[in-house]
Structures are given as C-alpha cells and as structure tokens.
Amino acid sequence: MDRSDIESALDTVIEEFPFGRQYVAGKREWIHTIIKQIDSHTSIGDSILSVGCGPCDIEAVLSQLGYDVTAVDDLNDQWHLIGNNQTRIREFADKMGIDLIVASAGEGLPSDDYDLVTAIEVLEHVDSPRVFLNDCVNSLATGGTILVTTPNSVRLTNRIRTLFGRSTGVGAGFIYWNIGKFRSHIKEYTPSELEQIAEYTGLTNINIELKTLTPKKAQEQTDSYLIKMLLTLYQVVTRIRPTFRDKQILTGKKPVTWKSTEASIEQFSRYYPHMANYNLDNVNDDEIKDAIFSAHKNEDS
Incomplete structure (x- = not known):
C-alpha cells in the first residue's frame, strides 16, 4: 500500500469527519504507522473488527482503503454524551461504510471469524485485560491477527516527569472532577508486561514494536531553536533506547488450539x-x- 493511498483516504475522512479537521489531522503520522502495520498482516478486502473505535476516525480510513470494517464502542465517553454527538458518530460511520455496533466490549463481541481485530489505545482503559483480550481473540479467525496499540508506561517523557516530581498517571484534577464512570487510563504497561499478558492470553507469533511520536508532533508546533534541538536529542535517545519510545504496537496470532483464559x-x-x-x-x-x-x-x- 502506497503512502499516497493512505493520504487520499485520510483527506476524504478529514473532510467528512463531524468534529473538526484537527481531531484526525493531528494524528496523521500515527494513523500512517497503524495502517502500515495492518497492511503487513492483511490484504485489501479483509474483514477487520475494531474494538473501542470511538468516533470511527481510523476505521473510516481503513474503510476508504477497501477493508470490510466492523467497529464496536459503547459511545459512552463523557464527550460522546453531549448533545447529538452519538448521532453524529453513527451517521459518520454509516457514510464511511462502517458497520458500527453500539455495545460494550464487556457484553461480548461478534464472533464472526475476523481476519484482524484491533484495539487501538483501548487496553489501558480496561479493568480486566484478561476478559477484554479473551473477547478480542474469540472474534478472530484461527490464524488471524490481533493488533493492540497502547502507551509505553516507561517512555522517556514519563521518566522526565518523574525526575521533576510530576505524576505520570492521570492528573489529580481530572480524577477529582470526573463526572460519571472513570474512563481514562487505568493501567499503562511496560513492554515486558504487554508481552506477558499476550502470553497469558495464548497468542503466538507475539511481536511488540515501539514507536516515538512526541518530537514529530511537538516540532510542528514550535519555532524555538532550543526546543527543536531538545526534541532532536529526544529522537536520538529513543532511537538508541527503544524502551524509551512513546507507543507500543503488539501483534499476535490466534492458534488452532486457542482457548479463552479462565x-x-x-x-x-x-x-x-x-x-x-x-x-x-x-x-x-x-x-x-x-x-x-x-x-x-x-x-x-
């Protein structure tokens, strides 16, 4: 798949997305990274189930590229519940050719033998990774791939924050003033922890790649020479030490002998x-x- 194909799909989605251009445009490079990973495990036309899809932005790009996309989300994040936002998401999904199922992953997922199941920035929000991953893998065809992206809890930015006495978790203000069920990050994982729970789940061909995003995004937002130099240094350090990188992308296969972990x-x-x-x-x-x-x-x- 060429970069130009992804760019064309992104442009279409950005124009149609109901919550403004920046929501999607602001994570353009991250979407490229995810889709390149998906492309390496699939063929155009394959069936994809996206668990925890939110407003279906990445799913819309995949659909525009020719994948058969089903997406699941309860649409109960606090901002989803404002005014007609749920309706906007449903209508956008329909327009983009996505089969959107409004349901909680905890209620069970479709078991239609999908070629690929994704959980993009979802794992850190769930209080039972065992139940969540069981449901995700159950939806896969035998030999199918699960792709999970999640923050790296020991990324360099977190280490720097700790050095200066700052919290690396959700801020106290967010938790104190949170309204309704807490839906932010419950647990972020180190690379070794992520591998551990993938093994517990019974996956094979487990692979974890670490990616750095912080400097690319920040460099676009500053004119300061000093900050640009520091961000360049950040890139050099994370290139040398992969465990300092921002994001993790886990992939694994569902074996013939797979059983859910009780x-x-x-x-x-x-x-x-x-x-x-x-x-x-x-x-x-x-x-x-x-x-x-x-x-x-x-x-x-």
Missing part, C-alpha cells in the same frame, strides 16, 4: 496473597470465584 484463584493468589493467607474457612476455588463474581455484579447493577 479466571484462576491460584494465579490471582500469586499477586494478591490475601487470597491464600485469609482463606480461614478453606473455601474451594470455585466457591470463592462465585462469591466474588456475585458481589461485584451486584455492585455494578
């Missing part, structure tokens, strides 16, 4: 010793899981 008290106890230390009544694992699921279901209802 909840495990034994595994959970390795990371939460209270489960073993305070099982004073010698309750068996199935009963413990039933009690937990029942209580937490009641909390959510």
